[in-house]
Amino acid sequence: xxxxxxxxxxxxxxxxxxxxxxxxxxxxxxxxxxxxxxxxxxxxxxxxxxxxxxxxxxxxxxxxxxxxxxxxxxxxxxxxxxxxxxxxxxxxxxxxxxxxxxxxxxxxxxxxxxxxxxxxxxxxxxxxxxxxxxxxxxxxxxxxxxxxxxxxxxxxxxxxxxxxxxxxxxxxxxxxxxxxxxxxxxxxxxxxxxxxxxxxxxxxxxxxxxxxxxxxxxxxxxxxxxxxxxxxxxxxxxxxxxxxxxxxxxxxxxxxxxxxxxxxxxxxxxxxxxxxxxxxxxxxxxxxxxxxxxxxxxxxxxxxxxxxxxxxxxxxxxxxxxxxxxxxxx
Amino acid sequence: xxxxxxxxxxxxxxxxxxxxxxxxxxxxxxxxxxxxxxxxxxxxxxxxxxxxxxxxxxxxxxxxxxxxxxxxxxxxxxxxxxxxxxxxxxxxxxxxxxxxxxxxxxxxxxxxxxxxxxxxxxxxxxxxxxxxxxxxxxxxxxxxxxxxxxxxxxxxxxxxxxxxxxxxxxxxxxxxxxxxxxxxxxxxxxxxxxxxxxxxxxxxxxxxxxxxxxxxxxxxxxxxxxxxxxxxxxxxxxxxxxxxxxxxxxxxxxxxxxxxxxxxxxxxxxxxxxxxxxxxxxxxxxxxxxx
Amino acid sequence: xxxxxxxxxxxxxxxxxxxxxxxxxxxxxxxxxxxxxxxxxxxxxxxxxxxxxxxxxxxxxxxxxxxxxxxxxxxxxxxxxxxxxxxxxxxxxxxxxxxxxxxxxxxxxxxxxxxxxxxxxxxxxxxxxxxxxxxxxxxxxxxxxxxxxxxxxxxxxxxxxxxxxxxxxxxxxxxxxxxxxxxxxxxxxxxxxxxxxxxxxxxxxxxxxxxxxxxxxxxxxxxxxxxxxxxxxxxxxxxxxxxxxxxxxxxxxxxxx
Ligand SMILES: Nc1ncnc2c1ncn2[C@@H]1O[C@H](COP(=O)(O)OP(=O)(O)OP(=O)(O)O)[C@@H](O)[C@H]1O
Ligand SMILES: [Mg+2]
Numbered sequence: 001x002x003x004x005x006x007x008x009x010x011x012x013x014x015x016x017x018x019x020x021x022x023x024x025x026x027x028x029x030x031x032x033x034x035x036x037x038x039x040x041x042x043x044x045x046x047x048x049x050x051x052x053x054x055x056x057x058x059x060x061x062x063x064x065x066x067x068x069x070x071x072x073x074x075x076x077x078x079x080x081x082x083x084x085x086x087x088x089x090x091x092x093x094x095x096x097x098x099x100x101x102x103x104x105x106x107x108x109x110x111x112x113x114x115x116x117x118x119x120x121x122x123x124x125x126x127x128x129x130x131x132x133x134x135x136x137x138x139x140x141x142x143x144x145x146x147x148x149x150x151x152x153x154x155x156x157x158x159x160x161x162x163x164x165x166x167x168x169x170x171x172x173x174x175x176x177x178x179x180x181x182x183x184x185x186x187x188x189x190x191x192x193x194x195x196x197x198x199x200x201x202x203x204x205x206x207x208x209x210x211x212x213x214x215x216x217x218x219x220x221x222x223x224x225x226x227x228x229x230x231x232x233x234x235x236x237x238x239x240x241x242x243x244x245x246x247x248x249x250x251x252x253x254x255x256x257x258x259x260x261x262x263x264x265x266x267x268x269x270x271x272x273x274x275x276x277x278x279x280x281x282x283x284x285x286x287x288x289x290x291x292x293x294x295x296x297x298x299x300x301x302x303x304x305x306x307x308x309x310x311x312x313x314x315x316x317x318x319x320x321x322x323x324x325x326x327x328x329x330x
Numbered sequence: 331x332x333x334x335x336x337x338x339x340x341x342x343x344x345x346x347x348x349x350x351x352x353x354x355x356x357x358x359x360x361x362x363x364x365x366x367x368x369x370x371x372x373x374x375x376x377x378x379x380x381x382x383x384x385x386x387x388x389x390x391x392x393x394x395x396x397x398x399x400x401x402x403x404x405x406x407x408x409x410x411x412x413x414x415x416x417x418x419x420x421x422x423x424x425x426x427x428x429x430x431x432x433x434x435x436x437x438x439x440x441x442x443x444x445x446x447x448x449x450x451x452x453x454x455x456x457x458x459x460x461x462x463x464x465x466x467x468x469x470x471x472x473x474x475x476x477x478x479x480x481x482x483x484x485x486x487x488x489x490x491x492x493x494x495x496x497x498x499x500x501x502x503x504x505x506x507x508x509x510x511x512x513x514x515x516x517x518x519x520x521x522x523x524x525x526x527x528x529x530x531x532x533x534x535x536x537x538x539x540x541x542x543x544x545x546x547x548x549x550x551x552x553x554x555x556x557x558x559x560x561x562x563x564x565x566x567x568x569x570x571x572x573x574x575x576x577x578x579x580x581x582x583x584x585x586x587x588x589x590x591x592x593x594x595x596x597x598x599x600x601x602x603x604x605x606x607x608x609x610x611x612x613x614x615x616x617x618x619x620x621x
Numbered sequence: 622x623x624x625x626x627x628x629x630x631x632x633x634x635x636x637x638x639x640x641x642x643x644x645x646x647x648x649x650x651x652x653x654x655x656x657x658x659x660x661x662x663x664x665x666x667x668x669x670x671x672x673x674x675x676x677x678x679x680x681x682x683x684x685x686x687x688x689x690x691x692x693x694x695x696x697x698x699x700x701x702x703x704x705x706x707x708x709x710x711x712x713x714x715x716x717x718x719x720x721x722x723x724x725x726x727x728x729x730x731x732x733x734x735x736x737x738x739x740x741x742x743x744x745x746x747x748x749x750x751x752x753x754x755x756x757x758x759x760x761x762x763x764x765x766x767x768x769x770x771x772x773x774x775x776x777x778x779x780x781x782x783x784x785x786x787x788x789x790x791x792x793x794x795x796x797x798x799x800x801x802x803x804x805x806x807x808x809x810x811x812x813x814x815x816x817x818x819x820x821x822x823x824x825x826x827x828x829x830x831x832x833x834x835x836x837x838x839x840x841x842x843x844x845x846x847x848x849x850x851x852x853x854x855x856x857x858x859x860x861x862x863x864x865x866x867x868x869x870x871x872x873x874x875x876x877x878x
Contacts, residue, residue: 063426110606116422117365118605121556125598132595180738187737188723188730188747191716195724198713205673205707207699207728207791220734246549250434257427262715287442293434297412300428 027167037163041235043275044170045228048177050255050267052224055181057253058261059190060217061197063120066127067252070100070222072244074229076134079147079239089153093173093230100226101219103130108215127249134241146240153234166235173231177224182264184220193217197262247289254292258299260306269308332463337586338579343470345578346477347539349571350532351555352562353481356570357525359559361501362518365422367429368409369529370552371436376402376530377537377547378444381451384538391454395476395534402530406523414518433548440545448544451537473535480528481571487524488567497521529555550594557601625687626651626826627672627703627795632681633850634667641667643850644681649795654821655828656841658861660871663847665830666708669797673705674698686794700728704793706784708800708830714773718764718783721772722755725790758786762816778809785816789825796820798829802836810836838862846870 030036053067074096081087081095111122134141141147152161153169160169184190192213195203204210233239251274259270274295278288299306351373358366379401380394387393413428455468488494499507500517508514536551537543554577562573577597584596627649634642642664649655657665670676672683674695682691685703698704704725713721730747737744759765762782767775772783781801788796801817802810814836821827831837837844838858845855848870854861861867 061423063423065430110602114605117359117367117426118560120367120426121553122602122605125553125602129595129598136591183738183740184734187744188727188732188751189734189737191720191724192727194716194720195713198715199711201675201695202707202711202713203724204695205675205699205705206725206787207696208724209694209696247438250430253430254434287438289438290435290442293431293436293438296427296431296434300424300431301416304424 023171027164031164034163037167039275039279041163041167041170043272044167044174045232045235046252046255046271046275047268048170048174048224048228048231049252050259050271051174051177051181051264052221052228053252054256054261054264054267055185055193055221055224056218057256058263058266059185059197060193060214062214062218063116064123064218064221065120065253066123066125066246066249067222067225068244068246068249069123069127069130070104070225071229071232071248071252072127072130072134072241073103074100074226075233075239075244076141076147076229077226078230078233079150080140082150082233083147089155089230089234092234093227096230096233097223097226100229101223104218104222105215108218112211112214124246124249127244127246131241131244134244141241144241146238146242148238150233150237150239152237170231170235173227177227178264178268181224185264189213189216194262250289251292254296256306258295258306260309263306263309266306266308270306273307333586335464337582339464339466339470341579341582342575343467343473343578344539344582345575346470346473347532347535347574348554348558348577349574350477350480350535351529351551352558352570352574352577353484353567354525354528354532355555355559356562356564356567357528358522360563360565360570361497361567362521362525363501363504364414364518364522365420365425365429366409366413367426367552368413368433368436369555370548370550371433371440372402372405372409372526372529372548373533373536373551373555374440374543374545374548375405375436376533377543378440378533379530380534381449381537381543384452384454391472391538394538395531398530398534399527400530402533403523403527405530406526407519409526410519410522414522415515418515418518433552437546437548440548444545446545448542451541451543453541454538469539473539476531476535477571480531481567484524484528484567493517493520550597553594553601554597557597557604560601561604624651625649626685627828628684629672630682630684632668632671632683633679634664634671634676635679640850642671642847645847645850645852647845647852647855649826649828650843651794651826652821652824653826653843654817654841655826656837656844657828657830657847658832658834658837658844659847662849664850665847666799668847669705669799669828669830672698672797673703696728699791699793702792702794703797704788704791704795705797706781706788706799706801708803710777710780710784712772712780712783712787714771716772717769718772718775719752719755719759719768721783722758722786722790723751725787726751726754728791755790758789761789761819762786763812778805778813781805781813782816785820789820793825795826795828798827798831800830800832802831802833814840 026040027037030040049067049071053064056062056064077096077099078092081092107123107126111119114122135143137143152159154160155169160166192203192208195206195208196210196213200210255270255274256267257270258274259268260266274292277291278285284291355369358364376398380398383389383394383397384391409429409432413425413432417424455472457468459466488498496507496512496517499510499512500514504514533551536547558574558577559570560573561577562569562571577600580600581593581596585593625648629645629647631644631646632642633640633644645668657668659665667676671678674693674697678692682689684690685701690698690701713724730751732744732747756765756768759768762785764779764783764786767779772780775783785798785801798817802813805813810833817827817829817840829837829840841858843855844858844861846853846861846867853866853870854864856864
């Protein structure tokens, strides 16, 4: 397994191409099978969610366990925009992300000083407050009834109404998210985030305004959760608070931890495993969260950096290929 | 007037449960310096142990409390084995992750094994006294008595026994304690088990007081114990007890003003307020990072 | 004489009843290599922490180039031109050696979110600058070969040199070194000494804390001696060597290495 990651890192361009081909061909192969298409869509959707959380937990080291709250904000923003304001998908998408970002800034300003379990509990509480607000603010969100009737999105004049279409939509979103994250992480901004994760005091002493960068990081990460929420709203054409419980947040966290925090492929691998695993063993479906919890524990004991963790380096120092080999080891 | 006194009485009674949880929490996080996220689930397990003792074994409340204590103690040993044993020095994040894992397994496992329905706990001490318009339930007095007895026992344990003194040494400086010949690992095991056991007892009381236990009761209970301990300063046991009682009072006053749907939100808002107003003692460990 | 670049006026830091730094007046002249010595617990590191804004001053002032910088946050201190290394090494362990240095260039680059995503001209200029100058700095401290290794891997001495390179990346006017030779063998120590000389000859002012007397005496033009938070004397190496107060301060403590 590790060997595979090493080789893929060495031939990055090639492996990205191979993945892209695979991802483009797969839907044609399983076109007739709505069940499989739905799983594929879920994998991609959770990849975006896990990536969004990984930006925060994995790169700046802020321990957020309430990502479901931002996902919820994105989904409700899209649902309300689409059903009340008649806004189209392409506007709702970035707006959902931005509203999620804005709310994360509201959370981040007071909590930027906290760390570890204190920050974790605050994000958890935030997530619950979002859900309770959605449940109780009936005029605005219809409370427990949820918001139905979100229309199908239209892309380039085509209405997307099948799982086949949604697959390509989420594939495009995931690709853009990953591309943008990759570029930001491999810049001055990403280095500042990682520096904060590694040693906040030292980062400060090197001239990084850490509080501002932590909030910045939170806003950037939650933007993608909001975007994922928007997609989810259009996909299921109905949103309700039940989809955004704390357990959903734990599931996303679990994907990041199991896949490998602080690496771009990690959360995708995590999303793949944790979406597929309960499906493979249908009798386990009910035990989904038990599996997730066990997966976290097994990971911590067997491979604490996550399945694909430890590849961070090679990904962040692309020039390394020729000069030093030790870089990849961690 | 009576209404407010009644609110205060109920607040103190409820606060005595929170105090017990918070003492357990302060024991683990404040004294031993271990981070834990499983606290709520330990309370839930204790509550169910008490519930089964009361309903199936038809024991009295004392045996039920002992059952909660014992079940949580054993769970504490298991948690130590899974979450802390391999990482005696942390980092905090590792403990946080492993305990989140255990908490998730326990919470969803409990839903599968114990069912998702609320279970009815039989009444214990249904009598009450009335003073004017204020009513004090026997069970409320009983809970307060349990809190006092267990606190006194803990205090004696810490002051008078060798293990208790070693525990204090470990809380001040693990390395120094090890150099003095203290078996730090044993202290961590015992201390964690005690902290969990106290929570188990609080779980039993919680079930008896509200006449119900539920597989997902841990979430809100964990939040309460965390908030109480933080309110009390996290590192001191009397502080945690006071924090718990205060939280109970605040919560009941808050519910009296708003509505009972906001019970958990009130606790959470108090937690945030404390973290923001007095963060100095709360960031990571005691004192600033040494540079 | 040269201008004063860094000055403290009755600077104090009390931790509860403990006077870790007590009324210290000190003047550092531009271009100097200024030594600070003192027994363990004398308050040297605390003094650096006060200069760089990592902890809050109890009383007194810090002047940098004539401006009052007392209690300004550490990120601002780095920006206006004072940078430091840490006694207990604080590298970004899971980054590469080169990336550690690149972080040091933070205040000297401007790339924002959109520039990074679009790989605009700003981004490319910044990255070229940072990579090129970063490798130059690694050359200076002799770590060019290990540029792509993980920062946590190399030896103690290497890590200390990397900290120096990272601090230099902020382009400091004043470089503060907290025990740069601690834990090194004699040959590594003399390399560090050479390195400090070289950095000084490039026109930077250096303040260095060290327990190694030979190194301090050889390097520094002026030495300040702290003991129990107080400045007990200041002068050239020859003056310090013969000062009875210094000798008794060191003899009064168990360790004088
Ligand atoms: N954050 C803090 N809180 C309380 N006391 C502190 C703190 N930081 C330092 N001290 C105390 O201040 C005194 C000075 O410490 P400092 O680290 O500055 O000494 P030093 O001269 O650097 O010693 P060394 O040569 O061992 O590095 C010591 O007694 C130390 O215990
Ligand atoms: Mg020092």
